[in-house]
Amino acid sequence: MNKNRVVTIMNKELLEIKKDKATLTSLFIIPIIFSIILPLLIIIGGTRNALIQNVSGINQFLGNLSVKFLPNNIPHSQIGTYALFIYFFIPLFLLIPIIVSTVIASTSFVGEKENKTLEGLLYTPVTDSELILGKIMAAAIPSVFITWGSILIYGIILDTVGLTIFGRVIFPNVVWITVGFVLVPVITFLSILLVIMVSQRVSSSKSAQSVSMILILPLIGLIISQASGLLIFNVLVTLLLAFILVIIDFVIFKIVVKKFNREKITLNL
Amino acid sequence: MIINFNNVSKKINGINVVNDMSFSLAKGHVLALLGPNGAGKTTTIRLLTGLIVPNNGDIVIFNQKLNSRKVADKLREKISVQNDGSLYENLSIIENLRIWANLYNIPAKRAMSDIAELLDVFELVSRSDDKVKQLSKGMRQKILLIRSLLPKPKLLILDEPTSGLDPQTSRKLIDCLESYIEEKDTTIIMATHQLDGLEQLATDILIMNSGRVIVQGEANRLINEHWPTTQLKIELDNANKARDYFDQNFSNNYFFKNEKVYLTVKNKQSIPRIIATITSNVDVIGINKVEHTIKELYFDLLGKGVL
Numbered sequence: 001m002n003k004n005r006v007v008t009i010m011n012k013e014l015l016e017i018k019k020d021k022a023t024l025t026s027l028f029i030i031p032i033i034f035s036i037i038l039p040l041l042i043i044i045g046g047t048r049n050a051l052i053q054n055v056s057g058i059n060q061f062l063g064n065l066s067v068k069f070l071p072n073n074i075p076h077s078q079i080g081t082y083a084l085f086i087y088f089f090i091p092l093f094l095l096i097p098i099i100v101s102t103v104i105a106s107t108s109f110v111g112e113k114e115n116k117t118l119e120g121l122l123y124t125p126v127t128d129s130e131l132i133l134g135k136i137m138a139a140a141i142p143s144v145f146i147t148w149g150s151i152l153i154y155g156i157i158l159d160t161v162g163l164t165i166f167g168r169v170i171f172p173n174v175v176w177i178t179v180g181f182v183l184v185p186v187i188t189f190l191s192i193l194l195v196i197m198v199s200q201r202v203s204s205s206k207s208a209q210s211v212s213m214i215l216i217l218p219l220i221g222l223i224i225s226q227a228s229g230l231l232i233f234n235v236l237v238t239l240l241l242a243f244i245l246v247i248i249d250f251v252i253f254k255i256v257v258k259k260f261n262r263e264k265i266t267l268n269l
Numbered sequence: 270m271i272i273n274f275n276n277v278s279k280k281i282n283g284i285n286v287v288n289d290m291s292f293s294l295a296k297g298h299v300l301a302l303l304g305p306n307g308a309g310k311t312t313t314i315r316l317l318t319g320l321i322v323p324n325n326g327d328i329v330i331f332n333q334k335l336n337s338r339k340v341a342d343k344l345r346e347k348i349s350v351q352n353d354g355s356l357y358e359n360l361s362i363i364e365n366l367r368i369w370a371n372l373y374n375i376p377a378k379r380a381m382s383d384i385a386e387l388l389d390v391f392e393l394v395s396r397s398d399d400k401v402k403q404l405s406k407g408m409r410q411k412i413l414l415i416r417s418l419l420p421k422p423k424l425l426i427l428d429e430p431t432s433g434l435d436p437q438t439s440r441k442l443i444d445c446l447e448s449y450i451e452e453k454d455t456t457i458i459m460a461t462h463q464l465d466g467l468e469q470l471a472t473d474i475l476i477m478n479s480g481r482v483i484v485q486g487e488a489n490r491l492i493n494e495h496w497p498t499t500q501l502k503i504e505l506d507n508a509n510k511a512r513d514y515f516d517q518n519f520s521n522n523y524f525f526k527n528e529k530v531y532l533t534v535k536n537k538q539s540i541p542r543i544i545a546t547i548t549s550n551v552d553v554i555g556i557n558k559v560e561h562t563i564k565e566l567y568f569d570l571l572g573k574g575v576l
Contacts, residue, residue, distance in 0.1 A: 008371035012357070019359040120354035123318055124372040125346040128338070263321045267281060 001133070005126050009134025010141070013108050017142065023107060027100050027146060034092045035150035039157045042081065043165060074166050082170060085158055090179055090233050096150055097188040098216060101143035105192045106208035108135050109199035119266055128260040132196060132253075139192045140185070147184050151176065178238045186245040191216055193252045200265060270329075271296050271424060271456045272317070277326030279312055279480075286312045288480040290326070294458070294473060297450055301471035301488070302460040303567055309480040310460040311352075314426050317458070318348055331423065346373070351417035352428040358402040362393060362412055365401060366419060373420035380419070387415040390445055391438065406433040414442060418449065425449065427459045439463075443470055464564035474563055476570065483570060492561045495569065499537055500559035501544075503530040506552035514551050531559065 017024060074082055112118035121131070155171040162170065172180075195212040202208050233241075272294040279287040287309045294300050302310050315321045316328060319341025328335040330344055356365050363384065370380035388394045391411040401409060410433040417425060425446075431439045447470065449455040459471070467474075468488055475485040484491055505511050508528045515523050515530060523532040534540055544556055 002374070004374055005372055008368060012360075012368050015364060016357060016359055115358065116355045117357060118354075119320075120350075120352060120356075121372075122320055123345065123348075123350040123352065123354075124369070125342060125374075126372055127342045262319075266315060266320045 001127070001130055002125075005130045006134045006137065009126065009131055010137040013104075013135060013138030014141070017104060017138070020107075023103065027103060027142065030099050031096050031146050031150040034089070034096060035154040036157065038092075039085065039089075039154055040161065042084065043157070043161050074168065074170070078165050081165065085162070086170065086173065086175070087233070089154070090176070093147060093151055093154070094179070094183065094187055095220075096147045097143040097184050098191045098220075100146050101139045101188045101191045102195055102209055102212055102216075104139040104142060105135065105195035106199065106205040106212065108139060109196055110202060110205040110208045113199075113265070113268075114204065122262050122266065128262070129257045132257055132260060135196065136189065136192050136253075139195075140188050143188045143192075144185055147188075148180060151180050174235055175233055175238065178235050178242075179233060182242040183233075183238050183245075186242050186249055189249045190245055190252065193249065193256055196256055197252070197259075200260065270294065271298075271331060272458075273327070273329040274313075274316075275327045275329070277316060277323045277328060279316060279321065279323050281312070286480050287316065287323070290477070290480070290482050292475055292482060292485045294456060296456055297454055298472045299446070299450065299457040299459065299470050300473040300475055301467050301563065302458055302475050302477070303462075303464070303563075304477040304483075307479075308477045310477065311428065312480075313477075314350065314352070314428060314458070314460065317424075317426065318345060318350060347423040348426065349373075349417045349420045349422035349424075350426040350428070351413050351430060352426075353432070354413075356401045356409060356412055356416075359400060361398050361400055362388070362404075363397045365412060366416060369416045370419055375420065383419055383421075384415070387418060390441060391415060407435060407438070410434055411438065418445065421449070421453050422455060425455050425457045427457065427461075429461055429463075430459060431461065431463045446470060464562075464567055467563045471563060474566075476567060484566075488563055492563070492566055495566055496561050499534045499540060501532045501534060501540070502557045502559050503532060503547065504528075504554040504556070505530060506554055511551040518546075 070079055070083060109118075112121065126134075151172075155176075158166075158171040159169045191212070194216055195208055198211040199208045202211060270293045272292075274290055274292045277287060277290045278285060290309075290313070292300075302313065304310055312321070316323055317330065317335075319335055319338070331347060333340055333344060335341060335344065357368070360368075366384045367380065370377075370384065375383070385394070388397055391414070393408065393411060393415075396404070396408065401412065404412070410430075414427075414430060417427065430442060434442065443466075446455075446457060450457065457470075461467070471488050473486065474488045474491060476483045505528070508525060508530070511530070512525070515532075519532060522534075523530050525531075532543075534543060547553060547556075
């Protein structure tokens with residue numbers, strides 16, 4: 001594999017994203033909602049306010065959450081809010097890399113088909129694995145960095161504005177660090193691979209996004225389990241999940257490269 | 270031979286797009302790939318670059334049989350293709366070209382000087398930072414050509430290279446291609462509908478229709494075989510006065526057109542003697558040998574229903 005060509009494909013994609021203001025803006029909407037708007041609303045309004053009560057599953061989540069996951073050095077009245085911020089929000093932040101990477105990856109592969117630039121690229125010496133890896137990197141890097149940036153902003157809000165209600169700094173903890181540095185990259189990789197798998201069979205980026213979202217449903221199911229308090233992301237669960245996902249990522253990458261069919265893509269069969 | 274196509278067939282959606290095609294091309298030659306729309310020219314280019322795989326037959330390029338992805342990947346390092354594919358619209362000219370230079374592993378310093386040189390040849394220096402979407406069709410075509418010339422390939426494949434170009438730029442392109450053949454030993458395959466002046470560059474021609482090769486070989490040989498006799502164009506001072514002379518001496522071997530006589534000579538050795546006889550009997554302004562062109566050959570075959 002030629003690293004220079006992988007980096008070239010990656011840089012090309014990143015340059016295109018940078019110049020596409022509409023796509024670029026859309027990438028930040030969900031992260032801003034999850035990292036700024038929602039935490040501020042909860043801190044200012046408290047968990048009992050009408051808006052938060054309308055967030056589906058919050059009461060069920062608080063009911064199912066075991067007390068062993070809660071610290072004893074924060075005000076008793078804020079236990080629910082703490083649990084919400086530290087556990088309920090983790091799955092939301094796992095949705096960020098999935099959403100961002102799906103948007104980027106679908107516009108990347110299917111976008112090339114739509115704009116008829118892919119055939120030109122296939123005539124160059126770039127190999128299938130170089131092309132796929134370059135495109136994965138180009139979707140993964142912004143997705144992971146946007147998620148990390150969102151987690152950082154979220155943490156800053158919790159530790160500054162939230163200081164008034166918790167009386168101490170509550171973020172980050174080891175679970176968030178593990179989720180951020182281990183789980184986010186492997187989930188991003190998986191989501192991109194699914195989009196690429198789908199992209200070879202569809203002709204529009206919207207179809208690619210829709211189909212890959214269906215494929216990623218099992219992952220979203222896992223996230224909902226956490227959001228309902230039935231499965232809690234502690235370090236062990238996070239690392240175990242990450243390990244399983246790394247294996248799945250590797251297997252799917254090999255399948256995607258093997259199944260990459262220049263003839264089908266060129267002839268649009 | 271740089272390319273050997275041996276009985277290659279390709280079926281797409283049940284249709285024989287390329288049917289038992291055989292041809293070869295020597296190093297440094299320029300092949301004009303001709304034929305009406307849907308003849309199979311683009312499929313031939315895709316087969317040559319390993320983008321699609323033949324159902325039957327062998328393709329050998331640079332002495333390597335094109336039979337696996339690995340071989341195709343390696344071969345594409347020596348091949349560059351200009352097709353009607355689009356450029357990256359939101360990126361500038363220079364960004365588009367740098368991406369291509371990097372994909373062919375051209376060192377940055379050399380890439381920049383080659384890009385600058387080619388932008389200068391095609392008069393795009395002042396537009397180099399413009400986004401592609403701001404450019405006209407002709408300018409985009411120039412960038413596609415620069416993009417294909419940049420890697421200095423051993424095999425250059427051009428698909429409708431002069432489409433959208435003004436006559437001056439077409440001229441510059443031909444000059445540029447001639448220098449590539451001379452200095453870099455480049456072999457060129459050029460699929461085109463632009464038949465005028467083709468013989469200036471093309472050494473070989475391949476005319477195909479419905480996926481089949483109709484004629485193939487060196488352009489001069491094919492033209493000479495198609496028109497084995499020599500035709501002389503004689504411009505006369507008074508054509509009507511000369512009519513009787515030609516009737517008596519050359520009977521069925523000549524015709525009048527636009528006040529000129531077109532005389533067919535079967536034996537090339539007799540040409541000087543015939544010219545001497547004519548000039549001593551009628552007032553001649555000038556005599557030229559009629560050079561047949563690839564365009565004439567194409568349309569002659571077309572007229573005979575071969576295509």
